[in-house]
Amino acid sequence: MPESSTSARLAVRKTYKLYVGGKFPRSESGRTYLVDGDNVALASRKDARDAVLAARAAQPKWAGATAYNRGQVLYRIAEMVEARRAEFASLGVPAAEVDAAIDRWVWYAGWSDKIAQVAGNANPVAGPFFNISAPEPTGVVGVIAPSSLLGLVSVIAPAVVTGNTVVVVASNPQAAITLAEVLATSDVPGGVVNILTGKAAEIAPWLASHDDVNALDLSGVDDPELATELERAAAGTLKRVLRPTSGVDYTDDPGTAAMTALLEIKTVWHPKGF
Amino acid sequence: MTATATSRLSGLPDSPADLRTFLHGLPGVDKVGIEARAAALGTRSVKTSSKAQAIDLAIRMVDLTTLEGADTPGKVRALSAKALRPDPADPTCPPVAAVCVYPAMVPTAAAVLAGSGVHLASVATAFPSGQAPLEVKLADTRDAVAGGADEIDMVISRGAFLAGDYGKVFDEIVAVKEAAGPAHLKVILETGELGTYDNVRRASWLAMLAGAHFIKTSTGKVDVNATLPVTLVMLEAVRDFRERYGRQVGVKPAGGIRTTKDAIKYLVMINETCGDDWLHPDWFRFGASSLLNDLLMQRTKLTTGHYAGPDYFTLD
Numbered sequence: 001m002p003e004s005s006t007s008a009r010l011a012v013r014k015t016y017k018l019y020v021g022g023k024f025p026r027s028e029s030g031r032t033y034l035v036d037g038d039n040v041a042l043a044s045r046k047d048a049r050d051a052v053l054a055a056r057a058a059q060p061k062w063a064g065a066t067a068y069n070r071g072q073v074l075y076r077i078a079e080m081v082e083a084r085r086a087e088f089a090s091l092g093v094p095a096a097e098v099d100a101a102i103d104r105w106v107w108y109a110g111w112s113d114k115i116a117q118v119a120g121n122a123n124p125v126a127g128p129f130f131n132i133s134a135p136e137p138t139g140v141v142g143v144i145a146p147s148s149l150l151g152l153v154s155v156i157a158p159a160v161v162t163g164n165t166v167v168v169v170a171s172n173p174q175a176a177i178t179l180a181e182v183l184a185t186s187d188v189p190g191g192v193v194n195i196l197t198g199k200a201a202e203i204a205p206w207l208a209s210h211d212d213v214n215a216l217d218l219s220g221v222d223d224p225e226l227a228t229e230l231e232r233a234a235a236g237t238l239k240r241v242l243r244p245t246s247g248v249d250y251t252d253d254p255g256t257a258a259m260t261a262l263l264e265i266k267t268v269w270h271p272k273g274f
Numbered sequence: 275m276t277a278t279a280t281s282r283l284s285g286l287p288d289s290p291a292d293l294r295t296f297l298h299g300l301p302g303v304d305k306v307g308i309e310a311r312a313a314a315l316g317t318r319s320v321k322t323s324s325k326a327q328a329i330d331l332a333i334r335m336v337d338l339t340t341l342e343g344a345d346t347p348g349k350v351r352a353l354s355a356k357a358l359r360p361d362p363a364d365p366t367c368p369p370v371a372a373v374c375v376y377p378a379m380v381p382t383a384a385a386v387l388a389g390s391g392v393h394l395a396s397v398a399t400a401f402p403s404g405q406a407p408l409e410v411k412l413a414d415t416r417d418a419v420a421g422g423a424d425e426i427d428m429v430i431s432r433g434a435f436l437a438g439d440y441g442k443v444f445d446e447i448v449a450v451k452e453a454a455g456p457a458h459l460k461v462i463l464e465t466g467e468l469g470t471y472d473n474v475r476r477a478s479w480l481a482m483l484a485g486a487h488f489i490k491t492s493t494g495k496v497d498v499n500a501t502l503p504v505t506l507v508m509l510e511a512v513r514d515f516r517e518r519y520g521r522q523v524g525v526k527p528a529g530g531i532r533t534t535k536d537a538i539k540y541l542v543m544i545n546e547t548c549g550d551d552w553l554h555p556d557w558f559r560f561g562a563s564s565l566l567n568d569l570l571m572q573r574t575k576l577t578t579g580h581y582a583g584p585d586y587f588t589l590d
Contacts, residue, residue, distance in 0.1 A: 049581055056584075211574075212583025236580070 016040040016173050018047055018197060019180035021054030022190020027198075040173040043196035045206040048167065051194040052212055055140045055165040058191025063137045063163030071112030074161055077186040078105035084182060091174045093149045100251060101153045108157040111259060115162055119260050123267070130270040135263035137163035138240055139214035142207035144200050144230075146220040147172040150250045152179060155219050156193060158258035165192045167213070169204055171220055173197035201226055208233035215240035215262055219248065290441030297440060297480060303471035303507055312502035315546055316539040322576075325538070329573050330368055332537040333360060336566050337395055337526065337559045339374040340590065341402075341494065347382045349590075350375055354386035356588060361570050364577065370566065371555040372425060376401070377418040384422030395425035395460070399450055402464075402493035404429035408446060415453040426454045427490060429462045430477065436468070440480055447484035460488035460526055463508075466498030471507050478511035488524040490561065499529025500561075502539060509547040522551065528561025534572040537565060563590055 015032070017024040018041050026032075028050070031042040062070070081088075081102050088098045119135040141159045145152045145168050152170065159166050170176030180195045196203060200221060207213055208230040216234045218241065221227045227243060234241050242261050320328055338357045340349060354373050361367035372393035373383050380396045387394050396418035400406035406414075415426055428450045434442045451459045461481035465474050481489050489508055491500040505527045512523045525544075531537060537560060544552045552558050567587045574582035 052581070206581065209580035210583065211581060211586055233580075237583075 014038065016177040016197065018043055018051075019177060019184070019193070019195040020047065020051045020191075021057075021194065022184060022188075024177075024180070024184070033198075035173050038174060040177075040197050043169075043198035043203055045203060047196055047198075048169075048203050048206045048210075051167040051196060052140060052142075052207070052210055054191040055167050055194055056212055058189055059137070059139055059163075059165040062160070062165055062189055062192045065163075067113035067116065070161060070163065071109045073187050074105055074109035074112065074157065077182060077188065078102045078109065080182045080186045081105065081179070084178065087178055088149065088175065091178065093175055097148065097150050101150045104150065104153045104254070105157055107254070108161045108259075111256070112161050115256065115259055115263075118256060119263055119265070125269075128271060128273040130272050131267065132270070133265050133267045135162070135260070136266050138262045138264055139164060140212060141166045141215045141217060141262055142204070142210070142213045143168045143217040144204050144220040145170050145176070146248075146250070148250065149175045149179070151219070151248075152176055154250045154254060154258070155217055158254070159217070159262050160188075160192055162259055162263055164215075164262050166194065167207060168193065168195045169200050169207070169220070170195050170197050171200065204230055205233055208239070209236060211237050213237075213239065215242070217242040217262075219244055290439075290444075293440050293444060293480070293483075294438070296483075297476040300472075300475055300479060303475055305471055308471060308506055309503045312506045312543065315506075315543045316502060318539075318542045320538050320542070326573070326576050328538050328541050329534060329569055329576070331553065332534070332541065332560065333566065333569050333573070334368045334371060334555045335559050336370040336569070337372045337374045337528070337561045338370045338566055338590075339494070339528070339561055339563050340379075341374070341376060341397060345376060345379055347379070350379045350382045351386055352588070353590060354383045354392075356566075356590070357387070357392050358390055360566060361573065361587075364573075367570070367573065371559055374425075374427065374561065377414055377421065377423070380418050380421035380423045388422070393425050393458075394423050395427055396421070396423035397427045397429075397462075397493075398454075399428040399446075401427070401429050401462075402495040404431050404464075405433065408449060411446070412449060412453045415450050419454055419457050423457060425458045425460060425488075426450070427460045427462055428454075429464060429493060430481065432464050432467045435473075435477060435480075440476075443477075444480060444484045447481060447486065451485045458487040459485070460490045460524075461486040462490045462493055462528075464493055464496065465491045465500075465504045466496040471503070474504055474507045475511055478508050479515065482511070482515045482521075482523050486523060488526050488559070490526040490528055490559075492527075492529040492561075494529030494561065500527030500531055502543060505540060506543055506547060509544060509552070512552070513548045522557065524557040524559065525552070526559040526561055531560055531562050532564050533568050534565075537569065566590075 027041040027043050028046045029044040032039045033042045121133045123131040125131040141164045143155050143166050216239050357370045357373045372395045374395040377396050398415040398418045399411035430443050463477040478489050508525050516522050571582040
């Protein structure tokens with residue numbers, strides 16, 4: 001009796017769904033595709049639209065959180081990835097890459113309350129003013145992510161640590177959605193990171209031309225024709241576009257460039273001495 | 275009962291008891307049925323050129339509203355300018371139906387709207403509670419009309435209605451209509467405070483019998499505002515009223531309608547309930563403020579082929 005009931009148990013297979021606004025919806029189109037035998041939601045342009053709405057709604061509060069708080073949240077993400085090593089390993093992510101991804105979260109977590117000192121300045125000016133340049137987040141960032149887990153973390157973390165919110169088009173869906181499950185359990189407010197799985201060529205043009213997306217990161221676009229088309233579409237709304245010129249090695253020291261690329265400098269003239 | 279109502283229509287007084295008998299003789303509303311019907315009509319898919327036409331029609335039906343304690347003449351002027359040309363970047367975008375403001379702001383809005391064809395509506399009669407003496411309500415109404423309003427949005431005394439004093443509510447509407455003179459009268463039922471669909475149906479008929487040109491769901495100042503089922507009950511009421519007495523009355527849902535998707539659900543419901551006689555700004559209005567920007571964004575999406583963002587439209 002126990003033996004027969006054991007053998008009769010059906011396996012519960014996981015469907016990898018989207019991550020939008022802190023929830024895991026299916027694609028509004030109802031479409032899925034198979035990746036290595038797993039069912040994965042195939043996002044449509046309307047999922048991208050919904051994700052931008054969620055990202056926009058979350059942005060002011062995330063940017064308004066203290067840098068210290070954002071750093072704590074990013075550190076928490078590192079802790080939660082640590083707890084899911086086995087799951088990433090089962091998806092074929094090498095242990096060394098998971099280590100590097102965790103370290104990357106910690107590295108950017110540390111930058112949260114330091115980037116303003118590095119990217120900002122108190123400027124000497126000829127006049128009775130305090131003149132201060134302060135970096136502020138660009139807003140909602142569309143990200144076409146590279147396929148490796150480390151690459152994915154290396155494009156999400158520098159954007160969100162400074163108060164941007166992101167809509168990510170992921171090309172390695174299982175690892176990306178597993179990371180989304182980490183984010184969902186790491187005190188990251190819903191909507192700060194939104195992850196869509198599907199074809200970049202289908203979704204990215206809608207993000208590039210979207211009036212309510214402020215910047216576009218093309219790190220994961222391999223096809224130069226698509227990249228050019230996306231740059232052209234982004235120009236319609238004067239988006240900031242990041243397009244790495246050559247192959248990036250994500251194991252290198254990332255430096256601050258990825259963070260400062262998604263910051264806008266606000267300069268304040270404050271009268272003094274009256 | 276028919277005699278009662280007919281005499282009411284022609285303005286002859288009747289006993290409150292007759293009115294009560296008539297209103298309570300109306301068939302009850304099937305709550306489950308009306309909600310299921312409204313939900314089913316909300317699932318229609320309206321796309322491409324039909325959607326473009328629906329959006330333009332919805333824009334033409336908007337009563338662009340600002341009813342805040344913090345309203346200033348500057349804000350009202352800006353809103354009135356927006357009513358005339360909702361999308362400054364696109365001259366083919368139609369103007370809205372009307373601007374709706376407090377009586378104190380009517381002269382300010384009138385100066386901008388004069389001669390434009392955009393109507394000027396004013397809430398009156400101690401909006402939003404309606405808890406004031408009749409004399410105050412009438413003075414409020416006369417002031418608004420004198421200032422240039424050609425539509426008056428009055429509130430009924432929900433307290434009197436819920437207490438069963440239909441005669442008082444009826445007489446108030448008649449008195450306000452007289453005070454409003456040539457201005458069109460919209461009667462706000464405040465359905466969120468009426469409690470049941472039966473009461474919504476009774477209040478609709480009561481307002482129509484008393485001479486309302488429009489019946490309006492809500493003030494926008496309570497927790498529950500316009501909903502699809504409530505509007506469906508009211509649409510059925512105006513349809514049945516015209517069938518019985520030959521006079522057409524308009525409907526205006528107000529409050530809580532924020533997206534194009536919502537607006538299109540209402541348009542579908544009108545078409546399926548009353549037919550296209552009501553699909554016109556003279557007979558159906560949306561009382562809204564944030565709805566207009568969403569309509570403009572959807573309109574821009576259709577004309578430009580890419581998604582629009584709120585940064586490109588005015589903050590109201």
